[in-house]
Amino acid sequence: MITRPGDKIFKALTVGSGVFVVAMIALIGIFLLIQAIPSLADNQANFLFGRDWDADPEGGLAFGVLDLLLVTVFSAVFALVIAMPISLGIALFLTQYAPRRLARPFAYLVDLLAAVPSIIYGLWGAYVLAPALAPISTWLNENLGFIPLFAEGSSNLAIGQTIFTAGIVLAVMLLPIITAISREVFDRTPPMQIEGALALGATKWEVVRTTVLPFGRAGYISASMLGLGRALGETIAVLIILSSTTSHFSFTLFDGGDTIASKIARAAQEFNDPRGAGAYIAAGLVLFVLTFVVNAFARSIVAGHKEYE
């Protein structure tokens, strides 16, 4: 093959872009860290284990991320618990049950869920779904309130701006993400296995249970982890739905509060003092590391299973 100056330049451009993208991830971590350090140095509370957030530079910074982190993880895990079985069902329906001709249009409908911007999920969640859920949450609270999960929280159940509502909305937002990847994996179940099971006289459900599910398990788990990463970082929907509160998170679904992302977004318009902003950037760094670990874990599961490639 002929190599000319143009080749060298073009190759350098593409390699440069690749290096640029790799550098970008490093830069995100580095710049957040640089901006966070001065505020962390001034911080009078324990950053990782403190539960109060006071980022007002007047009178000294005292911010701890633990409460925000707990709400973030709690609501994301709650969303995942709802979304995982439903996504599994949808993925099975689309790949194994739906008539071949309708599978694509059906899949397209589910993908539409991903096209809706999260701010609109937030508005719908806060103004339409939250009041509609009030009877359910009141019932849960009254009858199962002895379980800490359904105990009295800091948010008014009639208005419903609770982690319960936010988690359900997050779950809806996760469905298309988890479904899309699970669908691809289930679709690649070796036909020989399915035919084998059928030949042995298995029912449809037994075919799914004995071939499709074991084959797709790793991919499904990885898809769920990606969904979890997404739920941890979701900002605006949570910001709109959750009612802000000054009380501590008490591990009930009927609390209000803030996730790391929603706390940052709530304060963002007042980022004028670099030290105050630094506190939020430190929280952002925690979120970045958390989503990085979750996503890297998700990818490593798939990387361990070459048959999906």
Next chain:
Amino acid sequence: MSTATDLNRPAAPPAFQEINSARRFKNRLATILVAGTFVLALAPLVWLLITVLAKGFQYVLNADWWQKSLAGLTSRQFGGGVYHAIIGTLFQGLICAVIAVPIAVLVAVYLVEYGKRSRLAKAVTFTVDILSGVPSIVAALFIYALCITTFGMPRSAFAVSLALVLLMIPVVVRTTEELLKIVPDELREAAYALGVPKWKTIVKIVIPTAMSGIITGISLAIARVMGETAPVLVLVGYTTFINYDPFGGSMASLPLLMTSERLTTNEVGEARVWGAAVTLILIITVFNLLGSLISRLTSLKTK
């Protein structure tokens, strides 16, 4: 012959027992549950779309809605429109695309044509995966830390576009990479055989072959980033005036208008929020339709 003895051996008992009522019941139940989840997932979609349309559609029917801004109106006055926010949404999305697309396409070219299985290529693939999982608020904070605190740039629509670039690159890299992979190698080999240099083969033959798909991917990615709200909250101020300058001053966008007007809790604010929601959905739909239209009209026939 061993086959004879094999045949003489009694058949093994079947792995699955006769179809009995318990198995039939389980099978039915599974079918119902699986189909049920699908219906369950569509319920919020339908509910949400109906809500948004019912609450906001009347406002977008007014011609003023598309042509005027909210400048000079108080938060209690009906009237005006969201032209200023539509401009902002389109500006931010398009500026983002202008920056992100060349980088993303070059990265995809690197991965498919040059990188192969090298260590850098693996690192790039991993980074793109991680980048696609970076929360939009973190991307916004990064641009804030980089441009506004470190370089002293003012808050502006351009800063928003930069944050959106981070969110757009992984999406475009993924789609472009998939498309470049399905360009048949025969095309490349034919070009090389004629003495065409590799870079020209890529620029004049490989990329144009995949072009319709790439454009589809780009328009889908633009639709995605235009709905992002976290970056506009951190990186630009809201205004009711029309601002055509992405490098200076506040600039409204539909998501920012919605988060700001939401705080005026009266029926005027409500009208603006739901009207803007319908507008945003319409714009995103147009970009989505454009994407699938282009791919349908010009798609490369594979298999």
